[in-house]
Amino acid sequence: MPTPFTPPIHRLVITVLGMAALAGTATRAAAQSAAPPPEPPADWGAISINLEEIEYPHPVEFLNLNIYGQDVRIAYMDVAPVGPPNGQTVVFLHGGSYYGWYWKEQIEALRNEGFRVVVKDRLGWGKSSKPILPYSISLHASNTARLLEHLGVSEAAVVGHSIGGQMATRFAFLYPEMTTHMVMVNPVGLTDRRSGRGFRPADGEIDVEPDLREVYDRSVRLDLSRYVEWRPEFLEHIRIRYGNRLSGEWPRLAHVQSLGGNLRSVDSVVNDWPHIQTKAMLLGGAEDGPDFPADARRAVDMLPNGELVLFPNVGHNPHEEAPELVNAELIRFLTSDPGSPAAEGQGR
Numbered sequence: 001m002p003t004p005f006t007p008p009i010h011r012l013v014i015t016v017l018g019m020a021a022l023a024g025t026a027t028r029a030a031a032q033s034a035a036p037p038p039e040p041p042a043d044w045g046a047i048s049i050n051l052e053e054i055e056y057p058h059p060v061e062f063l064n065l066n067i068y069g070q071d072v073r074i075a076y077m078d079v080a081p082v083g084p085p086n087g088q089t090v091v092f093l094h095g096g097s098y099y100g101w102y103w104k105e106q107i108e109a110l111r112n113e114g115f116r117v118v119v120k121d122r123l124g125w126g127k128s129s130k131p132i133l134p135y136s137i138s139l140h141a142s143n144t145a146r147l148l149e150h151l152g153v154s155e156a157a158v159v160g161h162s163i164g165g166q167m168a169t170r171f172a173f174l175y176p177e178m179t180t181h182m183v184m185v186n187p188v189g190l191t192d193r194r195s196g197r198g199f200r201p202a203d204g205e206i207d208v209e210p211d212l213r214e215v216y217d218r219s220v221r222l223d224l225s226r227y228v229e230w231r232p233e234f235l236e237h238i239r240i241r242y243g244n245r246l247s248g249e250w251p252r253l254a255h256v257q258s259l260g261g262n263l264r265s266v267d268s269v270v271n272d273w274p275h276i277q278t279k280a281m282l283l284g285g286a287e288d289g290p291d292f293p294a295d296a297r298r299a300v301d302m303l304p305n306g307e308l309v310l311f312p313n314v315g316h317n318p319h320e321e322a323p324e325l326v327n328a329e330l331i332r333f334l335t336s337d338p339g340s341p342a343a344e345g346q347g348r
Contacts, residue, residue, distance in 0.1 A: 034232055036220045039213070040242055047243025049253040051127050054240065057104040058119075060127055063150050065143070067123070068133045074143055075100070075127035078151060079107055079117040086114030088180070089153050090334060091144060094119075095162030095317075096188075096261065097222070098237070099126035105323035106159075106330065113331050118156070120147060122167070124256045132204075132252075135260045137267050141170040145178060157181035157334050161319065162188050165282075166269045172280070173272040180338045182276065183330065186284035186316050190295035192268040199265055206254040215245050226316040228287050234320065273302040279338050280306040283329055285314030285321065305341055307333075 047053050062073040077100060090110055092103045100119040107117050121128040122140055144167070148156055157180050160168030165187025172182040219238045224230055244253055280303045282296050293310060300306040309329050311322055319326045 035230065036223070036235055036238060040216045044239055044242060044246075046246035046248075047240055048247055049130055049244055049249045051099065051240070053243075054099075054101065054127075056101045056127075057107060063147050065146065067131070067139070067143075070131045070133060072123060072129035072131050074123055074129070074147060075121040076147060077107070077117075077119040079111050079119070081111050081114045081116055083112075084114055085116065086335075088114070088334065089116040089118060089148075089156040090330075091148070091156050091158045092117070092119045093140075093144070093158065093160035093164035093167045094122065094125070095164050096125075097241070098161070099240075101126075102237075102317075102320060106319055106327060109323070109327035110330065110334070113335070115334070116153075118147070118151065118153070120144060122164075122260075124260050130249075130252055130256045132255060132259070135256075135263060137166055137170045137263055137269065138174065140167045141174050144171050145175050148178060154178065155180050157183070159183040159185065159330065160187070161185040162316065163263070165189075166263075169269040169272050169276070172276045172278045173269070176276070176278060179278045181334055181336075182278050182280040183333065184280075184282045184284075184299075185319060185326070186288050186292075187282065187299075189268060189270070190292070190299045192270040194265060194268060197265065202255075202258040204255050204258070206251045206258070208251050210245055212242070212245060216242050227321050228285070228313050228315045229321065270299075270302070273299060273306075274304065277304055279333075279336070279340070281309060281329075281333050282306065283309045283318070283326065283333075284311070285316060285318040286310040286312050287314060288316045 056077060058077045058079050060075050060077055062075055064071065064073050066072070092100065092106065094100055094102065100121045103119050107119065110117050123143055124130055124135060144158070155178050158168045158171050160166070160183070162185070165184030166189050168182050168184055172179040216238070219241045223234055223238055227234060244250060247253070282300050284292070284296065286293050296308055296310065300308040311318055311325055314322045
């Protein structure tokens with residue numbers, strides 16, 4: 001039976017303060033919160049699979065690469081600090097259902113602290129190319145390294161959400177000399193569950209005419225499960241997913257997603273953690289399934305220099321649901337000496 005999660009004493013102060021802050025946040029959210037509409041709004045239209053219609057918070061640039069013999073481009077934002085730079089760069093990696101723009105609150109908070117902020121749309125997602133090729137966690141990590149080399153950045157902190165937490169882990173594992181800090185935000189894959197599940201390679205068979213009402217309802221259920229307090233601004237995620245399915249390019253995107261969604265069935269980063277000496281933090285909302293706090297504790301215990309920070313009453317997307325709390329923790333952690341051990345009681 002898993003050991004119940006008990007917040008470390010040193011972090012309990014932040015956790016309790018987080019509860020107080022969230023009490024006010026929840027009250028305000030309840031006043032303005034409304035469930036997603038029961039059916040897709042009539043004015044929702046098709047959205048291209050490269051999100052040409054979606055405006056990002058900062059200019060998007062592209063890195064041209066040749067991968068497996070295909071010419072591709074990776075979209076990214078490279079955001080300069082406001083005021084004097086602190087000499088540090090942080091890279092943000094998005095989750096499997098998302099894209100770089102949803103880090104907008106963190107971009108502003110960190111650039112105001114002097115950080116250079118780089119936000120990448122993973123190959124196959126967002127505004128990046130959608131090639132049909134063998135995706136892997138290591139491929140995405142190597143693309144991050146190539147992007148940093150392109151930008152002339154020799155070392156950076158890397159922050160990844162959900163499956164992006166696995167990408168951040170593999171980057172720190174493969175490129176320790178380039179990694180100053182590693183942060184996983186509500187990562188998936190905290191346990192290796194591949195044993196006994198078999199394997200079926202993606203065959204490219206796609207339902208080219210999905211039931212659009214079921215597509216919408218499924219996306220609504222997904223988002224409602226990821227927030228403790230759903231807010232109207234989160235509807236943009238549902239609009240994009242639904243709009244992609246209205247696009248004539250939907251079959252290609254679905255094929256790419258089937259390839260990318262297969263990653264956890266062929267690879268796990270659990271065995272990477274004991275080898276990562278980089279200063280690391282697992283940060284997240286505690287309300288991410290009943291096993292998440294215990295699984296997070298076990299993951300941090302495998303990291304030689306790790307700490308754990310969980311916020312109560314926050315779900316899978318804490319950087320959107322409680323950005324002030326997440327931003328404060330990121331600034332604290334990323335401005336700490338990368339050579340110093342994790343603070344006593346912070347998950348060790």
